[in-house]
Amino acid sequence: MDWSKLDPALAAALDEAGGPERHFVVFIHLHPDDPAVPGVVAGDGAVRTATVTADEVESLSHDTSVRALRLATRLRATEAP
Amino acid sequence: MRHEKLSPALAAAADAFARAGRAGLAPHGDRLGLVSVSPAARPARAVVFLHVEAGADLEHLADLGVQLNGGEGPVRTGIVPLERLGALSEDPAVHRIVASTRLRLLLDVATAAVHVPAFRSRTGRRGKGVVIGIVDSGIEVGHDSFAGRIHRVWDQTLNGQGVPEGRYGVELKGSSLSLSRDTNGHGTHVAGIAAGADDTYEGVAPDARLVVVKTDLLSAHIADGIRYVFRVAGALRQPAVVNLSLGGQDDSHDGKDSLSAVIDEVVGPGRIVCCAAGNEGNDNIHARVKVPRGGTRTIPCAIAAPATDSPPQVVSFTGWYPGVDRLSVAVVSPSEVQTPFQPIITKGSPVRTHSLADGLVRITTPGPDPTNGDHAFLVQIEPAPVPEGSHRRGSWRLRVKGTKVTDGNLDVWSVDPVAAQLTGKAVSDSMKVGSPGAATGAITVASFTTRTAWEDIFGQPHEAGLELDDISDFSSEGPRRDGGQKPDLAAPGAMIASALSVHSPVLPELLMDSLHVLMAGTSMATPFISGIVALLLEGDRTLGPEQVRAVLRSHSAFPGGGPGRWDPKWGAGLLDARDL
Numbered sequence: 001m002d003w004s005k006l007d008p009a010l011a012a013a014l015d016e017a018g019g020p021e022r023h024f025v026v027f028i029h030l031h032p033d034d035p036a037v038p039g040v041v042a043g044d045g046a047v048r049t050a051t052v053t054a055d056e057v058e059s060l061s062h063d064t065s066v067r068a069l070r071l072a073t074r075l076r077a078t079e080a081p
Numbered sequence: 082m083r084h085e086k087l088s089p090a091l092a093a094a095a096d097a098f099a100r101a102g103r104a105g106l107a108p109h110g111d112r113l114g115l116v117s118v119s120p121a122a123r124p125a126r127a128v129v130f131l132h133v134e135a136g137a138d139l140e141h142l143a144d145l146g147v148q149l150n151g152g153e154g155p156v157r158t159g160i161v162p163l164e165r166l167g168a169l170s171e172d173p174a175v176h177r178i179v180a181s182t183r184l185r186l187l188l189d190v191a192t193a194a195v196h197v198p199a200f201r202s203r204t205g206r207r208g209k210g211v212v213i214g215i216v217d218s219g220i221e222v223g224h225d226s227f228a229g230r231i232h233r234v235w236d237q238t239l240n241g242q243g244v245p246e247g248r249y250g251v252e253l254k255g256s257s258l259s260l261s262r263d264t265n266g267h268g269t270h271v272a273g274i275a276a277g278a279d280d281t282y283e284g285v286a287p288d289a290r291l292v293v294v295k296t297d298l299l300s301a302h303i304a305d306g307i308r309y310v311f312r313v314a315g316a317l318r319q320p321a322v323v324n325l326s327l328g329g330q331d332d333s334h335d336g337k338d339s340l341s342a343v344i345d346e347v348v349g350p351g352r353i354v355c356c357a358a359g360n361e362g363n364d365n366i367h368a369r370v371k372v373p374r375g376g377t378r379t380i381p382c383a384i385a386a387p388a389t390d391s392p393p394q395v396v397s398f399t400g401w402y403p404g405v406d407r408l409s410v411a412v413v414s415p416s417e418v419q420t421p422f423q424p425i426i427t428k429g430s431p432v433r434t435h436s437l438a439d440g441l442v443r444i445t446t447p448g449p450d451p452t453n454g455d456h457a458f459l460v461q462i463e464p465a466p467v468p469e470g471s472h473r474r475g476s477w478r479l480r481v482k483g484t485k486v487t488d489g490n491l492d493v494w495s496v497d498p499v500a501a502q503l504t505g506k507a508v509s510d511s512m513k514v515g516s517p518g519a520a521t522g523a524i525t526v527a528s529f530t531t532r533t534a535w536e537d538i539f540g541q542p543h544e545a546g547l548e549l550d551d552i553s554d555f556s557s558e559g560p561r562r563d564g565g566q567k568p569d570l571a572a573p574g575a576m577i578a579s580a581l582s583v584h585s586p587v588l589p590e591l592l593m594d595s596l597h598v599l600m601a602g603t604s605m606a607t608p609f610i611s612g613i614v615a616l617l618l619e620g621d622r623t624l625g626p627e628q629v630r631a632v633l634r635s636h637s638a639f640p641g642g643g644p645g646r647w648d649p650k651w652g653a654g655l656l657d658a659r660d661l
Contacts, residue, residue, distance in 0.1 A: 027339035
């Protein structure tokens with residue numbers, strides 16, 4: 001694993017992960033000029049989204065076209081309490 | 082007839098109907114909601130609230146011609162023929178019958194406060210030819226306010242093959258739209274403010290077309306939803322504004338987080354995103370400390386200890402500081418046990434876990450963030466349960482040590498203000514606009530209070546603890562961590578009446594009638610601006626985010642401010658749409 005590409009939340013989630021079946025919803029930041037996009041990554045743009053396993057996170061972290069991997073977080077509706 | 086079960090307004094209408102038939106209803110038609118007073122084949126009917134036992138089986142009321150809406154609570158809504166009102170009142174399952182009254186003009190108050198009617202009257206614009214994207218909890222597709230204008234719903238929570246932007250969820254259109262339900266009600270309310278077509282509570286852009294994403298609230302899926310709206314609008318050859326009345330605090334607060342990066346990437350001419358500033362104005366979620374070289378600083382945290390029978394709860398704190406500095410992080414438990422100072426870890430996993438008597442602590446200290454070059458750390462605490470009858474003395478504390486310091490500024494946020502807040506001298510009412518409100522390319526909206534008192538459907542008076550005609554105290558303050566000016570401006574956000582989803586729970590005191598409910602928040606202010614943006618795009622479909630921001634900010638003001646001024650709470654101030 002190239003931990004330098006992972007944000008703290010993704011690193012902590014991987015550390016806590018229960019098994020290979022666990023999936024992670026992530027943002028994948030690509031080097032904008034690198035045409036070699038990893039196969040697991042679909043869509044357009046410099047920032048993609050994907051649902052991946054821990055093994056796929058490791059594979060992506062070693063991919064030269066990947067700049068950063070960040071765990072998606074759950075947002076809240078901004079209704080006042 | 083059991084008159085004691087009828088609300089006064091309904092009793093008066095029933096009496097008038099008994100004496101003079103439909104003609105007798107005319108004086109009540111303006112006051113009672115949806116009473117069929119005009120001559121028609123259908124009998125005169127009234128929309129009513131029925132007070133019953135929670136969970137009561139009311140199927141037999143269909144024999145009286147009563148059409149009940151969904152729900153199992155103690156207050157149901159339905160339509161009753163007036164000629165059967167007496168029989169309904171005699172039914173032992175029915176404790177009280179209350180007429181649905183017409184709404185108070187709260188949204189009208191709000192629109193008038195920023196002169197939307199004057200702008201629409203001058204320009205004749207109502208949002209026609211523009212898509213408003215609602216990425217939220219869904220929409221009540223059966224609500225009359227949206228009839229015939231919901232183009233697509235992508236329900237991310239249903240199992241299906243999804244759309245090109247994400248192979249999950251189900252895309253719905255036409256008669257299948259009703260498969261998606263807004264069981265929260267937030268998205269329906271938001272959509273009503275932006276685009277509701279309603280005789281009394283008309284939204285800002287009532288002719289706009291709606292593309293709705295019912296999201297699971299994961300930031301990556303919200304990003305997919307934004308891209309989806311813009312693609313669908315592009316296929317229609319229409320400009321679009323996407324409304325995001327949602328947010329979080331576990332990001333870098335500089336607009337460099339992933340969702341903000343996607344927003345910056347996809348906005349452009351005819352593609353605008355409006356975001357809520359957030360509602361953490363009253364919450365101690367942010368602290369700033371200056372860490373000296375070789376010295377330490379401590380930030381106390383207020384964390385509720387769970388009861389022994391509660392499920393485990395993890396509270397998170399995220400810290401950000403310049404990449405030129407190097408800090409070590411420790412946690413002190415309420416029992417005064419401190420974890421070792423953890424430096425930045427660049428070889429192997431940056432995560433270390435410590436099992437303390439007071440709970441589990443996980444500290445993550447990676448190298449610099451690849452996207453902004455700053456250092457971030459994450460502290461997660463899972464407090465051990467406290468036995469019933471006892472309480473834990475002391476508090477959890479974050480402790481940081483300056484190993485290599487050039488700048489020294491450290492900003493820390495509590496990710497969830499309900500679970501944990503920060504205390505002590507370092508707490509700062511600033512930098513509370515998180516993602517996606519921090520996005521450079523977004524129009525970020527604070528809340529202004531235009532109404533603080535109202536009467537609910539039952540005629541009971543209520544007041545909100547807010548200052549009238551002022552910025553809402555709950556509205557989150559900027560600026561961004563990098564000094565960027567967020568929020569951009571303010572719009573009415575409290576207390577706002579808008580469309581009610583019949584599938585959502587609602588507090589009775591916030592009910593205005595069977596179709597509308599009150600809510601407050603920057604969630605409500607944001608669709609106000611999304612609607613305004615739709616009106617601007619109707620006039621010029623090529624407007625981009627910088628042009629929209631410039632025109633909105635130049636027509637906004639706050640007390641004591643002048644042209645070009647900006648305030649951390651107000652942004653550029655309350656919008657005045659009169660001369661847009």
